[in-house]
Amino acid sequence: MGLTLFRFKFILILLVIIILLLFCSIGILKVLNFHRGGLRLINNCVSFKSSLLKGHTQLPKIETCQKSDFIRDLWLGRWTRYGKNDGCQISNDGRYRCLAPDFPCQSPWCSGSLGLLESNGWVYSSHCSFRLFSADSAWNCLKNRWIFFWGDSNHVDTIRNMLNFVLDLPQIPSVPRRFDMNFSNPNDASQNVRITSIFNGHWNETLNYEGFNSLADEGFRNLLKKYFSEDTLPDTIIMNSGLHDGVHWRNLRSYTAGADYAASFWKEVMDSVRQRGLAVPHIFYRTTVATGGYARTLQFNPNKMEVYNWVALEKFRQAGLVTGVIDDFDMTFPWHFDNRCNDGVHYGRGPAKMKWRDGEIGHQYFVDLMLAHVLLNAMCSK
Numbered sequence: 422m423g424l425t426l427f428r429f430k431f432i433l434i435l436l437v438i439i440i441l442l443l444f445c446s447i448g449i450l451k452v453l454n455f456h457r458g459g460l461r462l463i464n465n466c467v468s469f470k471s472s473l474l475k476g477h478t479q480l481p482k483i484e485t486c487q488k489s490d491f492i493r494d495l496w497l498g499r500w501t502r503y504g505k506n507d508g509c510q511i512s513n514d515g516r517y518r519c520l521a522p523d524f525p526c527q528s529p530w531c532s533g534s535l536g537l538l539e540s541n542g543w544v545y546s547s548h549c550s551f552r553l554f555s556a557d558s559a560w561n562c563l564k565n566r567w568i569f570f571w572g573d574s575n576h577v578d579t580i581r582n583m584l585n586f587v588l589d590l591p592q593i594p595s596v597p598r599r600f601d602m603n604f605s606n607p608n609d610a611s612q613n614v615r616i617t618s619i620f621n622g623h624w625n626e627t628l629n630y631e632g633f634n635s636l637a638d639e640g641f642r643n644l645l646k647k648y649f650s651e652d653t654l655p656d657t658i659i660m661n662s663g664l665h666d667g668v669h670w671r672n673l674r675s676y677t678a679g680a681d682y683a684a685s686f687w688k689e690v691m692d693s694v695r696q697r698g699l700a701v702p703h704i705f706y707r708t709t710v711a712t713g714g715y716a717r718t719l720q721f722n723p724n725k726m727e728v729y730n731w732v733a734l735e736k737f738r739q740a741g742l743v744t745g746v747i748d749d750f751d752m753t754f755p756w757h758f759d760n761r762c763n764d765g766v767h768y769g770r771g772p773a774k775m776k777w778r779d780g781e782i783g784h785q786y787f788v789d790l791m792l793a794h795v796l797l798n799a800m801c802s803k
């Protein structure tokens with residue numbers, strides 16, 4: 422009997438609380454302010470509501486990335502959107518110029534011009550947010566520098582996108598898997614940058630699926646060493662591994678040994694630079710992409726590659742090689758469920774108004790263009 426009464430009271434109190442909360446949320450109590458008690462209730466209700474709201478909408482305090490922000494291994498970023506053009510059409514050249522080129526970034530999610538990202542309003546940020554570079558600011562950062570890339574074919578796309586979209590060189594239709602070239606600013610011939618890129622999917626640039634095992638070839642090792650044996654050296658190395666390794670190394674134990682060897686190879690190269698009294702290049706490890714759509718189930722599936730990424734990074738860190746990390750796995754992951762932003766294994770294929778893998782015309786290339794800006798942030802921040 423006593424227990425039933427207790428239960429009844431409990432349910433009654435619960436009901437009153439639920440009704441009060443309901444009133445709070447729909448603001449009905451506003452019409453009940455006929456005396457002081459009601460007024461106090463409304464005040465309490467309003468302050469309760471606003472503290473609830475505050476709890477939910479408190480923005481993380483993020484600021485523009487500094488050099489030290491790239492030390493962090495794991496990024497837990499997000500893509501946010503605050504511009505949208507519903508009527509946006511693909512151009513004949515395959516590009517999506519949805520927002521005005523000067524459409525501004527919104528603080529704190531990025532700084533610079535969001536329109537240039539051709540993402541119809543999307544932008545990526547992590548524990549810090551990124552600056553989107555204009556051609557002038559990118560050239561001012563890269564002038565007189567030598568950037569050395571070592572990695573898979575995603576580098577090939579990213580480099581071309583950086584040249585086409587950011588560095589104002591749209592006439593360069595592609596770059597090869599292996600090259601060493603000087604580029605100059607079309608608006609200021611005194612500004613030059615040297616970019617070298619060596620594919621590591623295989624020691625033979627026309628073949629695939631060796632990954633770190635490409636270092637088993639002496640000719641390939643010598644090719645790499647050559648760039649670090651002269652008086653002038655690259656100032657920055659951006660390296661990755663991944664998709665090809667996913668095919669070659671059948672299990673974690675064998676991959677760990679491969680990553681160990683790759684780390685010891687690069688350590689030897691850097692030690693020789695140090696012994697000659699020269700400045701050792703800054704090395705950024707860029708994690709590999711999350712493969713998308715149909716490619717999610719292949720040998721380089723994201724579950725496997727995420728683990729391989731961290732093993733490689735750990736080995737390179739232990740060898741004292743890593744200046745910073747760029748977590749492209751985190752950047753690509755939200756877009757890997759279908760092929761809208763990738764062809765399975767590349768996020769930066771050149772824009773084209775043609776049938777894409779998913780049957781639609783054209784594809785989105787902004788995820789890789791975002792990476793190009795993130796690389797610039799890593800190379801240029803103080």
Ligand SMILES: *[C@@H]1O[C@H](CO)[C@@H](O)[C@H](O)[C@H]1NC(C)=O
Pocket residue numbers: 601602603615
């Ligand atoms: C690029 O420029 C550097 C220095 O100006 C020079 O040493 C190098 O040979 C050039 N590379 C090519 C491929 O022209």
Ligand SMILES: *[C@@H]1O[C@H](CO)[C@@H](O)[C@H](O)[C@H]1NC(C)=O
Pocket residue numbers: 625626627628
């Ligand atoms: C690279 O592979 C291709 C295709 O198998 C072959 O024709 C070529 O001779 C190889 N190049 C080298 C340098 O081994």
